Amino acid sequence: MATDTIIEVKGLEARYGELAVLENVTFDVFKGEILVILGGSGCGKSTLLRHMSGLTEPTAGRVYIDNVDITSCDEERFQETLRKIGILFQSSALLGSMTVAENVALPIIEYTELSNSAVNNLVRMKLSMVDLQNYENFLPSEISGGMKKRAGLARSLALNPKILFLDEPTAGLDPVAAAEIDALIKHLNEQTGTTMVIVTHDLESIFGVAHRIIMLDKDKKGIIATGDPQLLKDESMDENVQHFFKREPRVAPYVLEEILDGFN
Amino acid sequence: MQAVDFYEIIDNGNDASVIKLIGNITQQTATPLIERLVFLTKTKDLKSLTVDMENVTEFDDFGALLLVELRQNILKKKGSFSLINDTREIKQILSLVNFDEHKTFKPASQKRTNGFVIRLGETFIEVADSIRFQISMVGSIILCIFHGCKKPSSIRWGDTIAHMEKVGVDALPIVSLISFLLGFIIAFMSSLQLQQFGANIYVASLVALAMASELGPIMTAIIVAGRSGSAFAAEISTMQIYEEIDALFVMGFSPTQFLVLPRLFASIIVVPLLTVFSNLFGIAGGLVIGITMLGLTPQSYIGQTFETLTLFEVVWGLFKSMIFAMLISWISCFYGFRARGGADSVGNAATSAVVSSIFFIILFDSLFAVVRSYW
Numbered sequence: 001m002a003t004d005t006i007i008e009v010k011g012l013e014a015r016y017g018e019l020a021v022l023e024n025v026t027f028d029v030f031k032g033e034i035l036v037i038l039g040g041s042g043c044g045k046s047t048l049l050r051h052m053s054g055l056t057e058p059t060a061g062r063v064y065i066d067n068v069d070i071t072s073c074d075e076e077r078f079q080e081t082l083r084k085i086g087i088l089f090q091s092s093a094l095l096g097s098m099t100v101a102e103n104v105a106l107p108i109i110e111y112t113e114l115s116n117s118a119v120n121n122l123v124r125m126k127l128s129m130v131d132l133q134n135y136e137n138f139l140p141s142e143i144s145g146g147m148k149k150r151a152g153l154a155r156s157l158a159l160n161p162k163i164l165f166l167d168e169p170t171a172g173l174d175p176v177a178a179a180e181i182d183a184l185i186k187h188l189n190e191q192t193g194t195t196m197v198i199v200t201h202d203l204e205s206i207f208g209v210a211h212r213i214i215m216l217d218k219d220k221k222g223i224i225a226t227g228d229p230q231l232l233k234d235e236s237m238d239e240n241v242q243h244f245f246k247r248e249p250r251v252a253p254y255v256l257e258e259i260l261d262g263f264n
Numbered sequence: 265m266q267a268v269d270f271y272e273i274i275d276n277g278n279d280a281s282v283i284k285l286i287g288n289i290t291q292q293t294a295t296p297l298i299e300r301l302v303f304l305t306k307t308k309d310l311k312s313l314t315v316d317m318e319n320v321t322e323f324d325d326f327g328a329l330l331l332v333e334l335r336q337n338i339l340k341k342k343g344s345f346s347l348i349n350d351t352r353e354i355k356q357i358l359s360l361v362n363f364d365e366h367k368t369f370k371p372a373s374q375k376r377t378n379g380f381v382i383r384l385g386e387t388f389i390e391v392a393d394s395i396r397f398q399i400s401m402v403g404s405i406i407l408c409i410f411h412g413c414k415k416p417s418s419i420r421w422g423d424t425i426a427h428m429e430k431v432g433v434d435a436l437p438i439v440s441l442i443s444f445l446l447g448f449i450i451a452f453m454s455s456l457q458l459q460q461f462g463a464n465i466y467v468a469s470l471v472a473l474a475m476a477s478e479l480g481p482i483m484t485a486i487i488v489a490g491r492s493g494s495a496f497a498a499e500i501s502t503m504q505i506y507e508e509i510d511a512l513f514v515m516g517f518s519p520t521q522f523l524v525l526p527r528l529f530a531s532i533i534v535v536p537l538l539t540v541f542s543n544l545f546g547i548a549g550g551l552v553i554g555i556t557m558l559g560l561t562p563q564s565y566i567g568q569t570f571e572t573l574t575l576f577e578v579v580w581g582l583f584k585s586m587i588f589a590m591l592i593s594w595i596s597c598f599y600g601f602r603a604r605g606g607a608d609s610v611g612n613a614a615t616s617a618v619v620s621s622i623f624f625i626i627l628f629d630s631l632f633a634v635v636r637s638y639w
């Protein structure tokens with residue numbers, strides 16, 4: 001493994017029952033980069049993320065995080081590795097019965113010996129990092145979707161993880177809120193050097209934040225393209241890649257025209 | 265509106281007909297037309313049918329449905345179908361609904377059903393998987409309790425107290441009311457019989473024994489299963505659906521320790537307490553009947569109650585209620601964790617939790633009865 005590789009995915013296979021979603025997926029994530037995993041609905045993006053973060057065991061293949069094989073290591077090393085990662089879930093996954101501040105404090109209290117006042121201060125600092133300083137005592141149900149995402153981000157950043165996984169961070173947000181989240185992700189990456197793995201299909205955020213992208217395809221059940229987003233858009237010859245970047249339907253309007261011509 | 269306005273039939277002889285559609289053939293008008301024209305094509309022995317669209321002003325997919333129906337009926341009788349004078353707009357709509365594909369009638373696709381053996385196998389795998397999950401959950405609970413004994417601060421006492429309030433304090437009014445009425449009913453029903461023998465005073469014994477050893481624990485457990493078991497299952501399944509449990513897992517928390525232990529401990533502590541209240545209110549219900557209908561004095565009723573009840577009887581009832589509490593919290597949390605999918609799975613989890621809890625409460629109560637009879 002190269003020194004600057006932080007996650008290594010080797011020959012990963014994911015199945016739901018008999019249906020294979022991903023087959024033989026192999027790639028590396030480098031330290032400090034923002035990698036965007038891209039693809040249409042149902043191509044296995046979120047599944048891949050769940051496998052990379054150890055939430056689901058793959059049917060075949062290995063995932064190394066910081067040189068630890070999380071698919072086969074013992075419980076203690078697995079827990080240790082979990083401490084190095086943070087996840088922002090698509091639904092934010094804030095605990096509904098706790099306030100925003102309590103949610104952020106949860107991992108801090110569990111894993112540090114800080115006093116109550118220090119925890120409070122740290123929570124406030126984390127919340128100001130995501131621009132939520134005045135919402136400590138709100139319940140998740142009382143704040144907007146964008147705020148929930150930011151609160152979830154603050155919680156996943158609570159223990160300064162080395163790697164942050166983000167599952168569709170801008171899904172369901174208005175363009176302004178989405179742009180804010182993107183800017184925040186970029187800013188946090190620059191300031192803290194956290195490696196970020198983002199799953200999304202939001203084209204705007206891809207060009208805004210990604211250093212590198214990996215494109216998955218439903219039919220190929222794996223990676224069809226990888227590289228710099230702008231370069232891929234300009235130079236890729238792959239039909240599926242171009243469809244995606246140009247936002248073209250797979251059955252384009254001209255096909256409809258042809259069908260009509262068939263009538264005449 | 266007369267359907268007649270919308271078509272005209274020109275008979276060309278040789279079993280050939282031309283139907284001229286006129287005006288709006290749309291959702292508002294097509295339904296009666298379909299009925300009439302299909303009836304006509306069915307009754308007439310046609311060899312060929314031509315539909316002239318020249319005078320159609322508006323057309324939509326209901327209009328296309330009319331054409332599909334006509335064509336299917338004609339083709340079924342080995343006749344031929346043709347469409348003439350259709351405009352570009354009509355063609356567009358026809359292509360949108362894949363008009364060319366619907367030449368023959370296809371029954372609505374049904375969900376594939378497997379054979380008996382496959383279904384039996386699937387059910388077996390499902391049950392085995394569920395048992396495996398239950399066993400692993402029991403294991404996980406035991407491990408967490410050990411861990412909690414070693415490090416009591418790891419148990420979430422704040423949550424435990426909050427759950428004690430929800431399961432216990434909040435349930436007190438309903439448990440008291442139901443138990444009071446239960447004692448009242450038992451006393452009333454038994455008094456009718458016992459009065460005939462002048463054994464009025466034994467109503468007190470009957471109520472006290474019935475409440476302390478059976479009805480108190482069971483009624484309390486059933487109320488707790490309905491109130492709190494369903495809440496446990498719904499809460500945990502909602503957390504499961506909104507990825508909150510995944511989030512806990514990734515933050516390194518054990519979901520069992522975080523969610524199950526507080527509920528389990530709270531139930532084990534408060535359900536026996538609720539049972540004590542249930543017993544007291546049941547006896548109070550009996551007392552009311554004893555005084556008002558049987559002419560007993562409060563002193564004699566209470567005296568007879570104390571004479572009948574042994575400490576063992578009361579403790580046995582409380583022990584049972586503790587086991588019921590464990591069953592309720594374990595089963596409800598189990599169904600919560602098993603939930604997958606959307607809103608309906610929350611409802612299913614809550615229903616299954618309550619039904620299974622009540623079943624296991626009764627089952628274990630029967631086992632306890634057997635154990636006691638051989639004691």
